[in-house]
Amino acid sequence: MKASFLVKLFVALAVLLGSSTYASADTIGAISFTGANSYNSTSFTFVGNPTVLAATTTGSFTIFDSAAAVTANSFTFSPIFTPFQIFSITEGSNTLTIFFDSLDTIVNTPGALALTGLATIDLNGVITDGTFSLSSQFGDKTPVVSFSATALAPTPEPSTLFLLGTGLVGSAGAFFRRRRTLTA
Incomplete structure (x- = not known):
């Protein structure tokens, strides 16, 4: 009887601790800009400041x-990428500042550039770690730069999980001790 309860307890602990490490990412939204830009194999340059395409904000x-x-700030992405603030957007009392922290992917083909990586997003003082995707196409005379960001879900700290586990084991020990004194 004791062994089966202990097995059930450890299975429940394993499921609880295992499920807490699965974190999902929440979409913050997407925003697109239209404006002049140019790029080559090492850098991206804004010509003037882009304009928000309101129909594409989510x-x-x-x-x-x-x-x-x-x-918007122009930047160099190759051979060395240095973190920097790329966008600052203000409307009324709302401010969005986006910092590119690292580049993961660079796709540079004739007529198109796509960059993805990690970003820090500051929306009205709320700072979120996330991912970004920036692309530019020269299909017509009006280049479009689109940007989307996804928040990274926080990962539980190992020390928090350890405290939870030791608390559950301690509670199980107290339960067994109490049960043993009641049956004796």
């Missing part, structure tokens, strides 16, 4: 429309 970015003031 999620938390819907507070920005075509009246938003966008400041």
Whole structure:
């Protein structure tokens, strides 16, 4: 009887601890800009500041429309990438600042550039770690730069999981001790 209960307890602990490590990412939203830019195999240059395409804002970015003031910073992505602030967008009391922290993927083909990586997103003082995707196409005379961000779900700390596990084991021990004194 004792052994089967202990097995059930450890299985429950394993399921609880194992399921807590599966974290999902939440989409913050997407925002697109139109404006002049140029790029080559090492750098991306904004010509002037882009304009928000209001019809393409989703999620938390819907507070920005075509009246938003966008400041964009040109950057070099090869051979060495240095983290930097790429966008700052202000409309009324809302401010969005996006920092590119690292590049994971660079796809540079004739007529198209795509960059993905990790970003820090500051929306009205709320800072979120996330991923970004930036692309530019030269299919027509009006290049479009689109940007989307996804928040990274927080990963549970090992020390928190350890405390939870030791608390559950301690509770099980107290339960067994109490049960043993009641049956004796």
